[in-house]
Amino acid sequence: MPPLFAASDMHGHRSEFRDALHDAGLIDTAGDWCGADARLWLLGDYFDRGPDGLGVVDDIRRWSTQAAYAGGDVQALLGNHEVFLMAAHRFGTDPVPGWPPEEGGYYGVWRLYGGRERDLRRLTPDHLAWLSSRPTLALADDHLLAHCDSTGYLEFGASRNAVNDHVNAALASSDPYIWLHLWSRFCGRGDLVSPAAVDKLLSIYGGSTIVHGHSTLLSHFGLTPAEAVTAHRYTGGRVLAIDGGVFEGGRILVTRLT
Template identity: 40%
Template sequence: MTPEDRFPGPEHPDSGPRHQPDLDVLPYGTYYEPEPTGYAEAAYESETYSGYGGARWLEQHWPAGGHDPQAEAQHGQHDPQAQAQHGQHDHQAQAQAAQHGGHAPQAAHPGYEPTLVDHPSPAHGGEDPPTIELGPPLPEPGVPYHPYPAPAPNEPPGPLYVVGDVHGYLEELLAELRHQGLIDADGHWAAGRSRIWFLGDFTDRGPDGIGVIDLVMQLAAEAAAAGGYCRALMGNHELLFLGAAKYGDEPVQSTAGTASFLAAWRLNGGQQHDLDRLEAHHISWLSRLPAIGLEDGHLLLHSDTTAYLEYGDSIAEVNDAVHDLLADEGVDEWWDCFRRFTKRFAFRGEAGPMAVHELLETYGGTRIVHGHSPIPYLTGAVHADDGQPPHIPGPYVYADDLAVAMDGGVTMEGRLLIARLPI
């Protein structure tokens, strides 16, 4: 099997050194660096530069000598004490959510009353919602109810933000959301009618993937109550995480022999404590995420690949195809979808703009915004000779200004990026 996104994590004692090849083709692009906002630079760097480094070059092939199951099992282990330090959510509230069919996100505060809304499917002229919509918060007994004001007629939508790959780095996400003024000091929605799209890859590699998912689900509820929204795309790590939970060690036929989702998940940075905390409402929410979104002329993708074209000629067709595959198809079809969405670097080099145009002409929009491929690899900054973490001043614009890369490489001591569009 050849998933391009392999992440082996800390090297095992018997694995030997790994060669880190230079990129053969570098893109031509520029950084976008927002204007200073008065936020102390030193404090900003201390909060957003991660101490959980250890990324390796994205290898093109699995080792030919097979895998050590014992070593793989040890790879995903996590210290229970550390787990408790990264944003655990109230299990009683989760149990209450399960009473509503196991689909409702955890309430943002005790006054929430989850309500599942029936939305039209793309086949009936609409699009599947990428989040479970909740009604406005209900007041606690004796507390006056002050709902958010409804949008005025012809009122323009709120500002649009995108969030790059998080990979379990909850504290970095909270720090950047606070820095952007999107949440308050207690971690609750403070962005009014703003619109936020997460570009996928919530879990794996970092310390608290489930905590990240819980936060995004909470913000989706609070944003809906405020007249905005918080939505998310399905990344290849969502496909991998769900596949590991559903199929475990069931064999998968791949181009390099027989493997399993669980083994691939562990080798790609899967954390056992995330799998242990995965619940039915997480699975339901993740399984409904769309693969593509379109907002204000921005075609939102997780992966910088043209593989989306293999699943349909419209956004609705692609999203339906992925949802149908997750609901009805078998392990080999699921694996093939994961493999396709791990492809990368389609928009760099001389042929990059042509690939971007092909997607834009098919699905609409004037520019692609994506995650998946860390900017340090796109630019070659990962190979700094001084050994310092890569400097990522902001999103990376390339492919004749037609593509914006948003994965700041938080897993490799880069930066978790949030940007307001347009750039």
Template identity: 40%
Template structure:
């Protein structure tokens, strides 16, 4: 019996072929630091995607996968848990269209509408709070997101909140590469309102692709000074899977909501980040300072400052390798919590499986625990035919 037989992942809806470019890049340069921080021996800062010789077995190709299985067994056939409207679409002959359908959200959103609030508050404080869930990078794969949320009981067969007082955090990167980024944003905003009405909440972090998407919208082809030459937000956005139909459907209420998202949060001892980088330390010594700095930047600063923030939050692999536990420990020591939970870097790259030449779909049975169990990776690599992960915390 193979590992895939023991831990089958869900059969993903047919959203079309995944693009070849899976890791973010900057025009005319790399997203990696040319000089890794000296205080983290063995940290991943080189320009190669291959693990260094003698690197920690935590991210060796199959060792990492076994380690993940030990902590996150997956049972059952998740392909049987699709929402009813998705199952019907899968049985029907697919129609030719540019974008998959999105959920109808009713009239346009205004500042008075509860969808506009990024932080709907839970119900009365005397009531017990519900379980905590996190959602990895979605990148426009709306059908896969609905299927994963339904599998966990967070939405019903029509795609509406069904989890009562549960708490859900999205870890960022709603758009780019996949077919319906705006549909994903609309769904998250809808669930935020529905969860608040039920006494729970649905919240989201700002990922580097939110910065990139907002920058492409606001600054377009305006030149910015990158470390490797002149670039533009639009060029970087297109290079990293930007979808023109998402930009055309972007509206004012989407922009307002995205710009108010936090970059970092702490829930039940879990430090929630989008990117597996220590760059957050460059924006403040507390969670409030970091979030205030990002919000001020997006409100007041210019294209070069936006670009610098995007560049910093596009770094990755800080918790991988020998120096990873030290890097994760510094973030936890500064902002609190006992474990970092992040998206951004697809698990197949962290385990080394993305570097094999088998041509097979990456094996991602669930979240990946690493860095001496100080970090949990939640990007299941949906853009590379991996898996869109939704997990209840704590992952043990």
């Protein structure tokens, strides 16, 4: 079986992302795929808090093509910051339902969470179509891959396909309430310290281990940058957190799963 890797939460740190993949032997010094038949899953949050989220996405798309040609596979999930960015693009300063108008609408909240104008200005219809088609959950070698450490996915459907279809349909909607619900559920965290929550997600969506980003090893799990150099396994070893907190002074972790 070809090796399986995962990484998450690049947050616009394109150079650091390239360095991490180079160190893992997946891209060469020119920035091209050299991982042969390896598989790489990226778990979301490509944008915001760093200088070049769109560059991160452009690299992912290019490596996906290069890897497929070499017999490998590069795939990408949707994260909450992709939803924030697309909401800001779609609704601008229109008010977020239930939020104070002085927050600046969807655009203002996106900026509050680290949105970068340069990414918004350079978005093309092609980028938006690619982002809107990303899956929300995936299963790879018995690993359930998700962006958030949350049970919020259960509100979207009772199978991985149902969740993915629900989210993709929501992203095609012009209803701000639908976007707000999607947005809020993608922001949940901390649920997977509960063995019962882990049991439920795995029984419904498959796999024996959940791999997620979203909650950094630094601010959420309390590790120091010196400690947060490998993924963090918890809840009886059945959950793996891989967000090294690059925007907090940590690093992007490229974790080999199999």
